[in-house]
Amino acid sequence: MKANQSIITRISATISRVENLTGLYALLVVAVTVIGLVTLPFITYHDDQLYPKTLDPDSTLDPYDRGGVPFGTTLVKAQYPENSPFVGYVTAYLTPLSQWLADTTHHMGTTIVAHPGGIIDEILYNTRGLDTVVETSILFVAFAIASYLFRRDA
Amino acid sequence: MIALYVVAAIAVFAAIRATVERNTGRKLPYVNVMNFAVAGALVLLLDHPLSLVAAAAYFVGSTLEANAIASTYAGGGRRE
Amino acid sequence: MDVAYPAGLLVVAIGIVIGFAALVREKDDLHRILLTDLAEVLALVLIALVATDLAEALILPGLVVGISELMAVSEVYIAREGLRAPKEPAFRIEVMESAPGILALILVAYGIFLSGFTGGVVAAAGAVFYFICRGHAEQFELIETVSGYAWAIWIGAFFIFMFLPQYWFFAVMMAGGAILLKVMAKMSLVGTMRGGPDV
Amino acid sequence: MIEYLLFATFVGLLFHGIHRKVIARAQGRPGPPIWQEILHVLKFSFKETWIPKTASQTLFVAVVFVAIGIWGAALYLLLSGGSLLLLFGIYLIHKIVEHGMGLSSGSPYGKFGAIRSVISAASELPLLATVVAIYFFTHSLSIADIAAYQQVHGPLLVIAFPAAAAMYLVILSKMHYGPFSIIEAKEIVSGNMTEHFGVWRAGLEVGYALKTYVLLYAFVLLFIGQLPLALTLLLMLLILVSLSFVCAVTPMLSPYDTVTIQTLVTGALVVYIIVLGVVMG
Amino acid sequence: MFNLPTTNIGGQELFVLEFGDIVNYFSPYTAVLFVFALLFTALAIVSRPERQVDIAFGGDAYYAKEVDPNLLRFQRFMAIACGLATLGAMVSGDVFNFTLFASMVGITNIGIVAAYRNRHVLNAAFQYGIVAMLATVPLFGGAAIVLASTGTLSMWELFTDGVAVPLIAKAFLVLGVMGEGMAPFYVAKAEITRAQGAPFILMVHVSSLLLFLRVIEIVISM
Amino acid sequence: MTPEFILGCIILIVGVIAVGFPRPKTYLSRLISLEIPGFGLLLIMLAYDEMLALVTFIGVTAISTFVLVRAIERKEAAQ
Amino acid sequence: MLGEILHILAAAIISWILFVTVDILFRLPEAGGVSGASAVARDIEAGGGALAGGIMMGNIVCSPDASAGTLLAACGVYVAGIPGGLAAAVLVFIGNRICHDPGYAGTTGAVLATFVVYGFTQVGFAATDFIAGMVIAILTIQGLSHAHASRLLARLWRVRQ
Amino acid sequence: MNDLLAFLFAAVALIGAVSTYFQRDRFNKLIAVGITFGGIVPFIVDRGYLDVAIITSLIIPITTIIILLICRREIHDA
Structure with missing residues (x-):
């Protein structure tokens, strides 16, 4: 690069190289974050959250015990409960196997809730199901790319 | 619960020794001591039959890790 | 909660500054892939700080998105460099x-x-x-x-x-x-x- | 509506002619007559037309209709006082037309034109900054609301001068023969329009004429206010002539320099907006 | 019950589509963007790619490249996926859902160009992919800050006056979309454009521009 | 502010530094260092009792490590 | 307080004797079960230790042996009495298989230790004493001085031969 | 878990994390990662999530073994 080039030409030379792209983007993110650091004290945690957590260490479903009656109404603080008429049903439901686990063991809450049913499934499949649609599609697409490249080159 | 404090202190001691030691082969026994201590601590922290499984899983897992590191450090199994 | 959230944000912000500053200086492409993996972790911390069930339901898709993108990009990298599996006997x-x-x-x-x-x-x-x-x-x-x-x-x-x-x-x-x-x-x-x- | 569309097309083509004439005069050449562009369109409409064999045929034809369609819609939008954001959107979609035009032909020149069009996509950024700056003052993006605001507070040209300057730059970067028109630079023949001829070219010219009319009209509407038609046309002509002078006296920039300049302008505007935000609370 | 709080930006809502907590909607603005996305997706489905003409330097020769049917099928699949993702992002009424669609656009864009064998194009696709992955940090991070500081992700709530969204969250969202769609960083895209397959390559631009337009609307409305 | 949270934050920062500026600067040392911020995230998730996310994260880390190993392995074989 | 410490020390000595005996009976110092064990032995020898002792220490590092059996059996007895100890033996057996160890030192050690620990719990010891004691015992072998520990083990190995 | 215990295990985890950064040899780095995890497991168990502790302590070694695939010992860095 010649010394007598104007600043504009020099910037142009930098941005015209694809290899510098990542660096430029990272620089931008750093700049925004540094500015964001200034505003950080003004960000407060909103106390009235959706799907809040309640922990009950004595429950066998800990940390996912959200109460409720199976096949009955369960209070789930969704954004639009009226759009999901059966909200809370999945949360309260335990399969026979997980019911048995819950009756016999303690400290297996995560396993029990991950088995079909439970609050996370409620959110992932029912109230925010569209997120999961998109997410599985992303997985689908990404692996389509990877396996196409893999099989073509191999 | 003096046992728990003893075990935790030994874990810290072993971790420090393992960090200070420079030779990889001699590091591993220290790490082994730490694994023993942590596995014991898991059971002492929570008195429940599943803790035994957790301790065993942790111990077997970390032993496996040490085994793999040592074997790779030795240059793999095939060359002997 | 009042203190933890801003403190967590501060930590993540520092993390982003350090991690992305490293990325600015990095010229090697494979190193860049490794650093993007670090970036995924920082994104997940931001979501995890929300600390509700909803946050958790958002982390799960976020994780899977991260790994699938990593997969695709690393495959593109291998295709671009024309890299082959090593010839020497498997380890x-x-x-x-x-x-x-x-x-x-x-x-x-x-x-x-x-x-x-x-x-x-x-x-x-x-x-x-x-x-x-x-x-x-x-x-x-x-x-x-x-x-x-x-x-x-x-x-x-x-x-x-x-x-x-x-x-x-x-x-x-x-x-x-x-x-x-x-x-x-x-x-x-x-x-x-x-x-x-x-x- | 149809008659207004025809009128706008006619005026737009006439503006193109005037633009060429002014540039020529500024450079000491006689230049073509000002109705030359209208004649061009008529001539192209009756020439033999076909689609290149290498082209992606559907796309090749579709972009022409899209070009006319979006700018017709933009004109309707301006007249009905819709959302400014939509105008911005249409402006961005015009970019797609440019890309599609160049890429679909398969010609290397068209492709170069398209690539340059992609590079110069930063030209949209000043418009975005303009939109945001206007929103700061009017708190609405409906064009009717903006016009009403100017009735009360006076023209935005005075109040938000940097935004107007940015918008001016945007229009400049869409003018033919200007410092930013790298897409149709002569070293790549006609850039992305190289392979479109005959009726297709005529259609594109119509679309472009509408574009020029809409952009100038939008400038007047956004920064000066709702005026009688004759006065509006006069102001548009004045702006056009000033643009022509700029085009006449500046050399064409190298592709990446255009990006840099447009980005810098946007950056300056962003700083302006932030300052505005701080000052106005 | 669903009334769009801010009508002076995107217009009145026309049609509401409810998926549980995620309430998608069409306003004049998003409807227009939706139609555009639909139009170009349809174009990607029906049109065959062009055959690029290359000039051999040093002689007067030129030759037209043939279309590889495998490549064509793969690119078309990716372009359709990209179109669907764009459609979703245009009408999404939920911030996190929008960011997910945005990252899907990013990854399908990589896919459209990654299938091409040219080293320069692959390099551009790779750099683009890295940026798209980095962009998930501000994207998801922005959505997370929105959620933490307002307690909701639904745009219907966020667009009301009573809800104040932190500036940093907005900046992060814009930054994220810029990274996924590459909106002003067109350097990588210029290289990508060299690949064959105009209707599909065009999808890359359509998606990123529309995404950018949408995020601007969201950020201004919030 | 539970002990897990504080420890997680500290480990996260240490890990970010370790990955950002690894010593020595090789692919391998960076890859190994990547585990450290992962542990930081693990602790933060633990502090908020997000156990399903934690398990998923650990599983994904194993797989993504393999994806990276695959690329590094080929790159080193090519050199 | 003091009694508990004494108990722990006593338990440490008992478990030390137990696991060293079982390991030596099962010929752990003879050869490295996996290549990693030999590598550890080599390094310990280079650091001034004896080879046979080093091999045994390497084997302890690389696979659950009698010491691990003792620890887990003590844990098992602590949480669930005799059945717990036997469950620990099963877990150690699985661990041995995972770690490519053909021997049965760990399993045998676990079964033996179950009964020893259970026996001592009947006379006033707590199972926790054995957990801490076992950790102290392993500390003396693996964690204080490799050179001395390996020489000691090598001497014991010569006695066995 | 009281403060003293938390401090002790946190010390283990921190020693591991910091030494991962400062160790230069690849194997020593991996060992340090193992130490870090050793300091973290007690926290998981203390909160009562035993199933999580089991599954993580099985997967972490797998990760290490996967990394070991590219850790062949070369002659020059013995």
Whole structure:
């Protein structure tokens, strides 16, 4: 690069190289974050959250015990409960196997809730199901790319 | 619960020794001591039959890790 | 909570500044891939700080998105550099003969029990480990077909939830099973991709 | 509506002619007559037309209709006082037309034109900054609301001068023969329009004429206010002539320099907006 | 019950589509963007790619490249996926859902160009992919800050006056979309454009521009 | 502010530094260092009792490590 | 307080004797079960230790042996009495298989230790004493001085031969 | 878990994390990662999530073994 080039030409030379792209983007993110650091004290945690957590260490479903009656109404603080008429049903439901686990063991809450049913499934499949649609599609697409490249080159 | 404090202190001691030691082969026994201590601590922290499984899983897992590191450090199994 | 959230944000912000500053200085492409993996972690911390069930439901898709993008980008990298699998004899240590069978069995069985995203990933970790250590018979088409059907089943489950909510129980089972299959099948492909196409 | 569309097309083509004439005079050449562009369109409409064999045929034809369609819609939008954001959107979609035009032909020149069009996509950024700056003052993006605001507070040209300057730059970067028109630079023949001839070219010229009319009209509407038609046309002509002078006396920039300049302008505007935000609370 | 709080930006809502907590909607603005996305997706489905003409330097020769049917099928699949993702992002009424669609656009964009064998194009696709992955940090991070500081992700709530969204969250969202769609960083895209397959390559631009337009609307409305 | 949270934050920062500026600067040392911020995230998730996310994260880390190993292995074989 | 410490020390000595005996009976110092064990032995020898002792220490590092059996059996007895100890033996057996260890030192050690620990719990010891004691015992072998520990083990190994 | 215990295990985890950064040898780095995890497991168990502790302590070694695939010992860095 010649010394007598104007600043504009020099910037142009930098941005015209694809290899510098990542660096430029990272620089931008750093700049925004540094500015964001200034505003950080003004960000407060909103106390009235959706799907809040309640922990009950004595429950066998800990940390996912959200109460409720199976096949009955369960209070789930969704954004639009009226759009999901059966909200809370999945949360309260335990399969026979997980019911048995819950009756016999303690400290297996995560396993029990991950088995079909439970609050996370409620959110992932029912109230925010569209997120999961998109997410599985992303997985689908990404692996389509990877396996196409893999099989073509191999 | 003096046992728990003893075990935790030994874990810290072993971790420090393992960090200070420079030779990889001699590091591993220290790490082994730490694994023993942590596995014991898991059971002492929570008195429940599943803790035994957790301790065993942790111990077997970390032993496996040490085994793999040592074997790779030795240059793999095939060359002997 | 009042203190923890700003403190956490501060930590993440410092992390972003450090991590991305490293990225600005980095010129090697493979190093850049490694640093993007770090960036994923920082994004997840930001979500985790919200600390509700919703946050957790957002982390699960975020995680899977991260790994799939990583997969695609690293494959593009390999294709661009024209890299080949190393020729020298595969690396062996003793535990690679003994451990995979038992560990993969435990993990896959546990993963199937868990179902859903978590189960899929746990089972896939077991399957990947098994494939790495043991080699494999190539069943690419079969695995892909399975995961394709799983995807379709999950979409079906979604529509049941949205339009026929009274059959929610059926939909939960469908969705849990389908996502398990889908995630596990896709991820285990990663394990089979180590050797050549028909090792 | 149809008659207004025809009128706008006619005026736009006439503006193109005037633009060429002014540039020529500024450079000491006689230049073509000002109705030359209208004649061009008529001539192209009756020439033999076909689609190149290498082209992606559907896309090749579709972009022409899209070009006319979006700018017709933009004109309707301006007249009906819709959302300014939509105008911005249409402006961005014009970019797609440019890309599609160059890429679909398969010609290397068209492709170069398209690539340059992609590079110069930063030209949209000043418009975005303009939109945001206007929103700061009017708290609405409906064009009718903005016009009403100016009735009360006076023209935005005075109040938000940097935004007006940015918008001016945007229009400049869409003018033919200007410092930013790298897409149709002569070293790549006609850039992305190289392979479009005959009726297709005529259609594109119509679309472009509408574009020029809409952009100038939008400038007047956004920064000066709702005026009688004759006065509006006069102001548009004045702006056009000033643009022509700029085009006549500046050399064409190298592709990446255009990006840099447009980005810098946007950056300056962003700083302006932030300062505005701080000052106005 | 669903009334769009801010009508002076995107207009009145026309049609609402409810998926549980995620309430998608069409306003004049998003409807227009939706139609555009639909139009170009349809174009990607129906049109065959062009055959690029290359000039051999040093002689007067030129030759037209043939279209590889495998490549064509793969690119078309990716372009359709990209179109669907764009459609979803245009009408999404939920911030996190929008960011997910945005990252899907990013990854399908990589896919459209990654299939091409040219090393320069692959390099551009790779750099683009890295940026798209980095962009998930501000994207998801922005959505997470929105959620933590307002307690909701639904745009219907966020667009009301009473809800104050932190500036950093907005900046992060814009930054994230810029990274996924590459909106002003067109350097990588210029290289990508060299690949064959105009209707599909065009999808890359359509998606990123529309995404950018949408995020601007969201950020201004919030 | 539970002990887990504080420890997680510290480990996260240490890990980010370790990955950002690894010593020695090789692919391998960076890959190994990547585990450390992962542990930081693990602890933060633990502090908020997000156990399903934690398990999923650990599983994904194993798989993504393999994806990276695959690329590094080929890159080193090519050199 | 003081009594508990004494108990722990006593338990440490008992478990030390137990696991060293079982390991030596099962010929652990003879050869490295896996290549990693030999590598550890080599490094310990280079650091001034004896080879046979080093091999045994390497084997302890690389696979659950009698010491691990003792620890887990004590844990098992602590949480669930005799059945717990036997369950620990099963877990150690699985661990041995995972770690490519053909021997049965760990399993045998676990079964033996179950009964020893259970026996001592009947006379006033707590199972926790044995957990801490076992950790102290392993510390003396693996964690204080490799050179001395390996020489000691090598001497014991010569006695066995 | 009281403060003293938390401090002790946190010390283990921190020693591991910091030494991962400062160790130069690849194997020593991996060992340090193992130490870090050793400091973290007690926290998981203390909160009562035993199933999570089991599954993580099985997967972490798998990750290490996967990394070991590219850790062949070369002659020059013995």
